[in-house]
Amino acid sequence: MNKYNLTHLRELEAEAIHIIREVAAEFENPVMLYSIGKDSSVMVRLAEKAFYPGKVPFPLMHIDSKWKFKEMIEFRDNYAKENGWDLIVHHNKEGFESGVGPFTHGSKVHTDVMKTQALLEGLSKYKFDAAFGGARRDEEKSRAKERIFSFRDKFHQWDPKNQRPELWNIYNAKVHKGESIRVFPISNWTELDVWQYIRLENIPIVPLYYSKKRPIVEVDGNLIMADDERMPKELADKAEMKEVRFRTLGCYPLTGAVESEADNIEKIVEEMMTVTVSERTTRVIDFDQEGSMEQKKREGYF
Amino acid sequence: MDIKAFLDQDEKKDLLRLLTAGSVDDGKSTLIGRLLFDSKRLYEDQLAALQRDSKRVGHAGEDIDYALLLDGLKAEREQGITIDVAYRYFSTNRRKFIIADTPGHEQYTRNMVTGASTANLAIILIDATKGVITQTRRHTFLVSLLGIKHVVLAVNKMDLVNFDQKIFDDICSDYKDFVTQLDIPDINYIPISALKGDNVVDKTDKMEWYKGKSMLDFLESVHISSDRNFDDLRYPVQYVLRPDRDFRGFSTRISSGVIRKGEEVMVLPSRKKSKVKSIITYDGELEEAFPPQAVTVTLEDEIDISRGDMLVHPDNLPRIERHFETMLVWMDETPMDPTTQFFIKHANNNTKARIDQVKYKVDVNNLQKSEIDHLKLNEIGRAVLTTNKPLFFDPYKKNKNTGAFVLIHPVTNNTVAVGMIIDKLSPDDLPSKISDKHRDQIRKGEGLIAQKEYQKRYNQKGATLWVTGLHGSGKNEFAFSLEKQLFDMGATVVLLDGSSVRSGLSKELDYSPTDRAEHLRRVAEVCRLLNDQGIITICSFISPDESIRTQVGEIIGENQFHLFHMDASLEFCKKNKPDLYEDETIQYVPGVDIPFEAPVNAALNLDPTQNGNNPEKVIEYIREKKIFPLQ
Numbered sequence: 001m002n003k004y005n006l007t008h009l010r011e012l013e014a015e016a017i018h019i020i021r022e023v024a025a026e027f028e029n030p031v032m033l034y035s036i037g038k039d040s041s042v043m044v045r046l047a048e049k050a051f052y053p054g055k056v057p058f059p060l061m062h063i064d065s066k067w068k069f070k071e072m073i074e075f076r077d078n079y080a081k082e083n084g085w086d087l088i089v090h091h092n093k094e095g096f097e098s099g100v101g102p103f104t105h106g107s108k109v110h111t112d113v114m115k116t117q118a119l120l121e122g123l124s125k126y127k128f129d130a131a132f133g134g135a136r137r138d139e140e141k142s143r144a145k146e147r148i149f150s151f152r153d154k155f156h157q158w159d160p161k162n163q164r165p166e167l168w169n170i171y172n173a174k175v176h177k178g179e180s181i182r183v184f185p186i187s188n189w190t191e192l193d194v195w196q197y198i199r200l201e202n203i204p205i206v207p208l209y210y211s212k213k214r215p216i217v218e219v220d221g222n223l224i225m226a227d228d229e230r231m232p233k234e235l236a237d238k239a240e241m242k243e244v245r246f247r248t249l250g251c252y253p254l255t256g257a258v259e260s261e262a263d264n265i266e267k268i269v270e271e272m273m274t275v276t277v278s279e280r281t282t283r284v285i286d287f288d289q290e291g292s293m294e295q296k297k298r299e300g301y302f
Numbered sequence: 303m304d305i306k307a308f309l310d311q312d313e314k315k316d317l318l319r320l321l322t323a324g325s326v327d328d329g330k331s332t333l334i335g336r337l338l339f340d341s342k343r344l345y346e347d348q349l350a351a352l353q354r355d356s357k358r359v360g361h362a363g364e365d366i367d368y369a370l371l372l373d374g375l376k377a378e379r380e381q382g383i384t385i386d387v388a389y390r391y392f393s394t395n396r397r398k399f400i401i402a403d404t405p406g407h408e409q410y411t412r413n414m415v416t417g418a419s420t421a422n423l424a425i426i427l428i429d430a431t432k433g434v435i436t437q438t439r440r441h442t443f444l445v446s447l448l449g450i451k452h453v454v455l456a457v458n459k460m461d462l463v464n465f466d467q468k469i470f471d472d473i474c475s476d477y478k479d480f481v482t483q484l485d486i487p488d489i490n491y492i493p494i495s496a497l498k499g500d501n502v503v504d505k506t507d508k509m510e511w512y513k514g515k516s517m518l519d520f521l522e523s524v525h526i527s528s529d530r531n532f533d534d535l536r537y538p539v540q541y542v543l544r545p546d547r548d549f550r551g552f553s554t555r556i557s558s559g560v561i562r563k564g565e566e567v568m569v570l571p572s573r574k575k576s577k578v579k580s581i582i583t584y585d586g587e588l589e590e591a592f593p594p595q596a597v598t599v600t601l602e603d604e605i606d607i608s609r610g611d612m613l614v615h616p617d618n619l620p621r622i623e624r625h626f627e628t629m630l631v632w633m634d635e636t637p638m639d640p641t642t643q644f645f646i647k648h649a650n651n652n653t654k655a656r657i658d659q660v661k662y663k664v665d666v667n668n669l670q671k672s673e674i675d676h677l678k679l680n681e682i683g684r685a686v687l688t689t690n691k692p693l694f695f696d697p698y699k700k701n702k703n704t705g706a707f708v709l710i711h712p713v714t715n716n717t718v719a720v721g722m723i724i725d726k727l728s729p730d731d732l733p734s735k736i737s738d739k740h741r742d743q744i745r746k747g748e749g750l751i752a753q754k755e756y757q758k759r760y761n762q763k764g765a766t767l768w769v770t771g772l773h774g775s776g777k778n779e780f781a782f783s784l785e786k787q788l789f790d791m792g793a794t795v796v797l798l799d800g801s802s803v804r805s806g807l808s809k810e811l812d813y814s815p816t817d818r819a820e821h822l823r824r825v826a827e828v829c830r831l832l833n834d835q836g837i838i839t840i841c842s843f844i845s846p847d848e849s850i851r852t853q854v855g856e857i858i859g860e861n862q863f864h865l866f867h868m869d870a871s872l873e874f875c876k877k878n879k880p881d882l883y884e885d886e887t888i889q890y891v892p893g894v895d896i897p898f899e900a901p902v903n904a905a906l907n908l909d910p911t912q913n914g915n916n917p918e919k920v921i922e923y924i925r926e927k928k929i930f931p932l933q
Contacts, residue, residue, distance in 0.1 A: 004592040007313060010595075018594075021540050170708050
């Protein structure tokens, strides 16, 4: 029977493809939320695989907080163009015009207005009834019990008491008008699985993941990159070139770098295996308040 | 070994999904903590061999921080998530693991059932100081119900019983006595001390009498790939891929069996055959594909195939039925209302299902069965279901992917129950339910005409005169004659018989007991509507099943339903109408290959040899019952 064995990655891949196809089959108007991060990159590749040789039957949507790293935006546009994706970029117009940003409004307000609200706005605007996200269960404690099909009410809210039992590989896709489902096809992947898959499949990722000399300012113990001129001058002036990389990507003022010499995937994995700090600890927004991820999830953010 | 070699090795690992059953008191968290943390240490040890400097943070000592894990569990409880299966991930040099960690508190059944549904293996924890207790039996029953093939009975806290072999042996022997009544093919017994680490990762020297493997060693080496079914091809089409006019691909994750290029396949339900033209993946075409691969196939011929159809080998078909028996686990806070038409989702198929009968529920603590007519949260029972369109299934024991389904409530959209199909009885021997005992929800039309006014106009009360009897018993001749005589007397009568109803209203139904029940349900509903508006209906139907006739009576209403039996012997019928009886290819002939149950409570038994007098007898009967004429 040995010839009919699948490796864990191929098994996880098949599981994700099954989930992605199921959403395309059961929902009228799905969308894949694209954060431009490594997990999103894997998810996008899995979608391409699911419908090969056809085109993926749903668009990508990026919620642009207007404070992402420049390299992310560049990567996003190139990837979508080269791979024939239908890409929707949405931002909170009102928030943007009133100048909301992390330096002026703090991370909490910025995240709420430019990410959470922008996401809900985008989902409502296009009346999506299912939205894929690249979240994984091992990322964070509150996600360990998250369903693969996670139900959201009319207000896009997640009610922990109103989640459906999920057995075998049978997913309940019934929603009333206005309700929706968030779908996490790579729920069962670990961080190592994601890196391993990127390596095996040669999946392009934003170069910020690889170590390079970058202009860095230390802010409250976090290594923040001076990515554009919007960084207040008193901070930007302190920037020094440091060899760093990013373990997660987001808004540049809210994403801490780590000093590292890992300039390829093997070195990144090696570094990851020997550093026992969870990847999310470099994400500044987590420190806002106790259980903040939980709170954001309830409000509709991933 | 360098990092590349490490990654190359890591890539080749397979995946084991396991369930842990037990409570915090049994040392479950301690065990999981050890597995998670010790395996992490294994990783790090291996990487240390890279002989590079590593910026290691913490976790150098022997002490494991269990609190981290317990915090997680505490957080879950505080969140109040109703079904809280936490999935945890760890990996060793040989395998990757996903643990479905189900806190064993009050909502144990649905938590455990959820966690068990995807598990290859279950660890059942026993406290060596307590032995086999109710909880052990409950966990084992659920593991067996969900078809987990491998169980590890981890007898924990051996340090508290001085690592005594006799205590371990007695517990194993108790467990064996219990488990013989269940269906678990592979059971392993390991004495451990999760707290001290004995036999968890490494073999201990404190129990030299134990010759088996340590827990982790066992988990790493247990053979699971043969648990998959590679024999019966079940390819339930999940998605039809049509990128352009020339390409039609059928995508799915294979449920079971192996599909090969060039091989003949049959499409269900059309039963059309074709050959596999190609098996397509993003990474290239394949010669063959197996479960659980997710692929796309194209066929040589253009056949109409949609989602929910199934590709199989023509010589190996699943059951194709609308009517089947199942074990059901009720998952919803709201108890089952047996009159609801649920959505059912099974093998990429969506249809509706009704519950015909709940036979019994099983007490998960002692496996005692008790009669019951509906299920409540966390209850498990055996039930009979009928779906609107046929499902292509196998018994769950033989094929999990084609034997499992979920029921979804049509209003709340919640997943209210999950089912595992049993295939012990033929669908013809299963009861159908066509009437609801609680019919108060059925509203009469809001007409402006009162019953009394109908009665005055028609000089009669609405009623159904139902004649049952074998094919060829002469019931049709009797019915037509009765209709004519009543008509001549001024009654307002409608006659319904098998051939007239089957040519239209029941056109798509066959003669199987399941379809026959549906056919008679429709007739009964028509009678009820007509009777409610003052019309007398005469019904001539074989209606061989006593339980169905009783339910027909319930639909029409006991006071309006009058049953007559054309009491003919089979010999009489065969002589009277030989065609049907002589054709041996015809299936479902009452009195021949399916039983005809003579009614025990007929208002009148009619003798077919006296058919000339029979209408008068019935007319006399309805006169006495004050049905017609009223004046």
